[in-house]
Amino acid sequence: MDTNVGLRERKKERTRAELTDAAFRLFEERGFDETTVEDIVEQVEVSPRTFFRYFDSKEDVVIGFFDDLGLELRGMVEARPPDEPPFRALRAALGSLVDVYEERADRVIAAKRLALETPAIRARLLDKHARWENWVTEVLAERQGTDDDRGPRLIAAVGLAAYSTAVGSWCTKGGKQDLHSLVDEALAEVERGFDRPT
Amino acid sequence: MDTNVGLRERKKERTRAELTDAAFRLFEERGFDETTVEDIVEQVEVSPRTFFRYFDSKEDVVIGFFDDLGLELRGMVEARPPDEPPFRALRAALGSLVDVYEERADRVIAAKRLALETPAIRARLLDKHARWENWVTEVLAERQGTDDDRGPRLIAAVGLAAYSTAVGSWCTKGGKQDLHSLVDEALAEVERGFDRPT
DNA sequence: GCGACATTTGACAACCACTGCCATATCGCA
DNA sequence: TGCGATATGGCAGTGGTTGTCAAATGTCGC
Numbered sequence A, B: 001m002d003t004n005v006g007l008r009e010r011k012k013e014r015t016r017a018e019l020t021d022a023a024f025r026l027f028e029e030r031g032f033d034e035t036t037v038e039d040i041v042e043q044v045e046v047s048p049r050t051f052f053r054y055f056d057s058k059e060d061v062v063i064g065f066f067d068d069l070g071l072e073l074r075g076m077v078e079a080r081p082p083d084e085p086p087f088r089a090l091r092a093a094l095g096s097l098v099d100v101y102e103e104r105a106d107r108v109i110a111a112k113r114l115a116l117e118t119p120a121i122r123a124r125l126l127d128k129h130a131r132w133e134n135w136v137t138e139v140l141a142e143r144q145g146t147d148d149d150r151g152p153r154l155i156a157a158v159g160l161a162a163y164s165t166a167v168g169s170w171c172t173k174g175g176k177q178d179l180h181s182l183v184d185e186a187l188a189e190v191e192r193g194f195d196r197p198t
Numbered sequence C: 001g002c003g004a005c006a007t008t009t010g011a012c013a014a015c016c017a018c019t020g021c022c023a024t025a026t027c028g029c030a
Numbered sequence D: 001t002g003c004g005a006t007a008t009g010g011c012a013g014t015g016g017t018t019g020t021c022a023a024a025t026g027t028c029g030c
Helices: A007-030 A037-044 A048-054 A058-066 A069-078 A086-103 A105-117 A119-143 A150-172 A179-191 B007-030 B037-044 B048-054 B058-066 B069-078 B086-103 B105-117 B119-143 B150-172 B179-191
Strands: none
Touching (some): A007 A105, A105 A119, A119 A150, B007 B048, B007 B105, B119 B150
C-alpha cells in the first residue's frame, strides 16, 4: 500500500510525466485549443485511448497538478490549534501552502497563463478553487461546531479570494516576488474584518 | 438602432426564449449531461445548427441569462459618487443588483441547482464570476486613479466572494429569505476590513 | 403586391473530445 | 516457465461544435 516501486509503477509514472511535459510544451507553443490529444500522444508514442486512461480530460493535464493541494490545505487547517480564531487559522494554513506553489513555480505560472487565454482552463481552475472553498468551509464549521455554515463559508470564500489575488499578481510578475509576503499582506488586509478580539 | 420590433426580431426573440425554456425544462427533468442538443431542438422544431447560432455552447443556455448583469454591475459601480470609499461603492452597487436576482429568482435558483450537480455548468458560472471581478477591478482602479490594481482587485474579489456566499445560501433556502439583508450582512461583515475612516 | 436585397435557416460534412468493448501484450510472481 | 492481473491498442460510436452552401423568409423601396 506504500509507494509501489515495481517496474510497472515506475513506467506508469514516467508515461504520465512524459504526457504532462509534452502537453505543456505544445500548449505553450500553439495554444490549448489548437493542440489535439492526438498531437500530444504522438510525441510520447502512446495511443489516444491511453491518454484518457491517465487523464479524465484534456484540461485535466493542466488542472491535475493542483488536485491534491486542496486536501492538503484542508489538513493544514485541521491541524491548527482549535482555539485559534478561524480566519487566522486559514491564513496560517495558506501560508504553508505557499511553499508548494513556490517549489513548482514554473507549472503554476504556466497554468495561470493558460487560464488567461483559455476559458475552458480558467473555468476548471476556478472549479477546483470552489472545491477548496467547500473543504475549508467544512473544517471551519466543524471547528466551531456550528450547524449554520454561513459564517465559515464567508471566511473561506473571502480568505481564498484574497489568496487568489495574491497568487495572481505573483504569477503576472513572473514569480519573481516573495509569494509569502504577497499572500500575507492580502490576508492581513482582509483579516481586520474578522476575528476581532472585541 | 433601438429595440427593433420587426417580425424578424420578434421571431428571433421568441425562438431564443423557446429554446431556453425547453432546455431548462429538460435539464431539470433528466439532467444536463443526459440532455442532448438534439433533444432540445426537436422540442422547438429547429435544426441543431440553429441552436448554435443562438448559443455558443450548451452551457451558454444556462449562463447566458447572467451575461449582461456583469456589465450592469460595472455601470452601477461607475455611477456611485467618486468620493465614496471603494468597498462601500461596491456594496451599494451589489445591493441594486439584488433586485434583478429577485425578479428572476426561478432562473437563478435553477442555474444554481444545475451548477451543484454539473461540473461543466459550475465551471462556467465561476468563469462569469471571474469576469465580473475583472470589470469591477477596472472601475475601482480608475476611480482611485492607481496603476497598481492589487488593492482594487482585492476589494473586488473579496466583495464578490461575500456576495456569492449570500446568493448561494439564498438559493439553497429556495429564495424564501430576503436577499437584500443576506447580501448586506455578508458585505457589512467584510467591510470592516476596508474603508476604515482612520 | 412585386422584386431585389439582406438575413436566417437547414442540411451535410467534418473535426475532435471522450467512452465502451474486446483482443493482445506486458509485468509480477509462484 | 507459465499463470493471473493489469496496461495498452484499435475500433466503433456518441455528442458537441464549426464551416459551407443553398433554400427559405423577412424587409424595403417602388
